[in-house]
Amino acid sequence: MDNKLKRAELLEKYNNWINKNKKRLIISFIIYVIIISLNLLLLKNNKITILSSLLFFTYAIYVFSLIWFINNKLILNIDSVDFDVK
Incomplete structure (x- = not known):
């Protein structure tokens, strides 16, 4: 019963x-949307647009990879976890 709680x-x-x-x-x-809109309205600097886009998409890939890993590797295999190992 304790394993079910864990x-x-x-x-x-x-x-x-x-x-x-x-x-x-x-x-x-x-x-990201705020940075892009301020850049387009006020600064019109392509380096800021490119850098913010790169940072956002890198972070998005990280988050989607983390969610995929948790769903497909950890949650699906949660029943095979042995909590009694010492």
Whole structure:
């Protein structure tokens, strides 16, 4: 019975990681849109546009990779975790 509680706790932790990183991705997208719009309206500097685009897409790839790994590797294999190993 204790293993079921540990598995449920681990599953909750994984889901919290996913939700936290999705929220961070949405916030970074909003910041990205603000940077791009300010740049286009005020500065018209291509280096800022290229750098902010590169940073956002790199972060998006990181978040999607993390979510994929948690869903496909960790959550699917949560039943095979042995909590009794000492």
